[in-house]
Structures are given as structure tokens and as C-alpha cells.
Amino acid sequence: TAERATAWHGRRRAGGVVLHEASATVAAGECLAVVGRSGSGKTTLARCLAGLHRGWSGRVLLDGEPLPRSVRGRDREQLAAVQYVFQDARAAFDEYRPVAEQVARTAVRLRGTDPDTARSEALATLAGMGIGEETAGRRPGGLSGGELQRAALARALLARPRVLVCDEITSGLDAVSRRDICELLRRLTVTPSGGGTTGSRAAAGDTAGGGAAGGAPVDATAGGVATGLVLITHDLAVAAELADRIAVLDAGRIVEQGPAAELLSAPGHPFTRQLLAATGGVTVAV
Secondary structure: OEEEEEEEOOOOHHHOEEEEEEEEOOOOOOEEEEEOOOOOOHHHHHHHHHOOOOOEEEEEEEOOEEOOOOHHHOOHHHHHHEEEEOOOOHHHOOOOOOHHHHHHHHHHHHHOOOHHHHHHHHHHHHHHOOOOHHHHOOOHHHOOHHHHHHHHHHHHHOOOOOEEEEEOOOOOOOHHHHHHHHHHHHHHOOOOOOOOOOOOHHHHHHHOOOOOOOOOOOOOOEOOEOOEEEEEEOOHHHHHHHOOEEEEEEOOEEEEEEEHHHHHHOOOOHHHHHHHHHHOOOOOOO
16 A cells, blocks of 8 residues: 655655655555556656655555565565566666576575575476576576566566566567566466456456466465555556556546546546547456
8 A cells, every 4th residue: 555655856855746645555466557648657656665766755554564665674574575577677687697597586585495496486487477497597688578578577476475566567568478468467466266356357367368478377475365466557458458446647646546447437537538538448348
């Protein structure tokens, strides 16, 4: 939960407020999509949740307990609980080290897993995302953009996060890679017990398959609790496909939020209607 998050750029609030008292909640096994035009504050809100933005006020709560506002103040368990996947996956990897090694490092660093077990977990998770051992053994330059984005997801999931924040991770991908990433995200919020997702998108996920990402639910659970997903996107079609709930940001303010099907079929705020009109409308899963 984010409570009244207000953020600014620079060392002082005089640097310009870019987020105004934004509050939003994501439950376990739920996908919250945060949508809006470029510069609306979506990424800033995401970075506040993950403790990556320097200048902000408000609170981030996990199970009702406040988290330190900066990653520097979070302990290993808190760091593992909220993981962030960046839009530019290539920039998020060390270009000189094999991808599998970098993915495995998350389990070692945040969960205290021994290196051999961490490597086995990394290879298994990557394989479940369509990245084989030979490909995973390459340096980042040897993987495509879609493969690297899946590897970035695998790295975050090795932490067994309670909340996964994905920042525009389908942007710039080809249609096949975008489909694979969306399918992975859909599987992510399916509970390991087979309980399914909390929203209408579950029905679509049951029949989706094929491609590199097809398969069983991604096991990213912490103590058997399904991961909550915060999806930052400007693509309403992606939001309609994956989200249980949607929050709409405009000029740093959340102007509307609610169940995805309701918000997309009967938007209440003029800016939401403007977004829908600009995209030519979207199809809402029922």
C-alpha cells in the first residue's frame, strides 16, 4: 500500500513536485495497473514503492507495517519483499557476467541461498520462461531484448517477492516477445494451489498458452502467498489484459481507480475517457 505519496525531483521540494498524495493498494495475487501519459508520475510512484526515489514523503506499508522509504534503510527481508523490474532490461544487467550468474545472485544475496542451489533455482526459473541453460550462460549481449526482459523477471522472482513492480516492461518489444511477457505476468499472480487470479483476466489465462512463456504458474511465492503485481504501463490494452484493478494518473495525481472491467467500460473521469478515446478503445475480458 502506498499512502499519500508525494514526490519531487532534486534535493528539496522546491525542485518541483511530480507526484501529489498518491494512494493505492495491491493485494496478494492481484494485478494493479497504473496507467497515464508520459510524464504523469507513473514511474515515480513505482520507484517510491521500491524505495528507489530519493525525494518523497508518505508511507509504503507491507502487511500494515511501514517500510523504510529508501532501499538503503531496508533489511534483506524487506528488500526481497518488493522487487523492481526496469523498462531497460539491458541496462539493468552487467554486460560482462553471464546472465544465469546474475539471476542466481539474487537468491544468494536476498535469501541466503548457497551458490549451487541458487544456480539450480536460477536455471529452473529461466527454463520455465523459455531460456535454456546454454542461452542463460551467455553474457547479456548474446540475448535478445525479449529474452533479457524475461531474465530480468526471473532475477526478481528469485527473491520470492511479496510485491513485484514492473515498469513499462513490454515497451519496445516485438509482438511475440510482448505476448510472452504478458503470459508470464498472468501466470505470476496465479496461486501455487491453483486458485487462480482474483480478476476476470483469470479466464483468459486459463486458455492462454504456447510460445516461450507457456506452462505452469510461475512460482514466486513467499511463504505460499501469491505475489502482488504493480504494472506501470501507458498501454491500455496491456492493462485490460492483465489487471484486476487500474489506477489512472494525470499530472502526478491519481484521478480515478477501480476494478479494471468497470473502469474501462464506464470511465468516470474525463482524462480516463480521453485515454480510451486516444487508443480507439480496448476490449475488456469478461
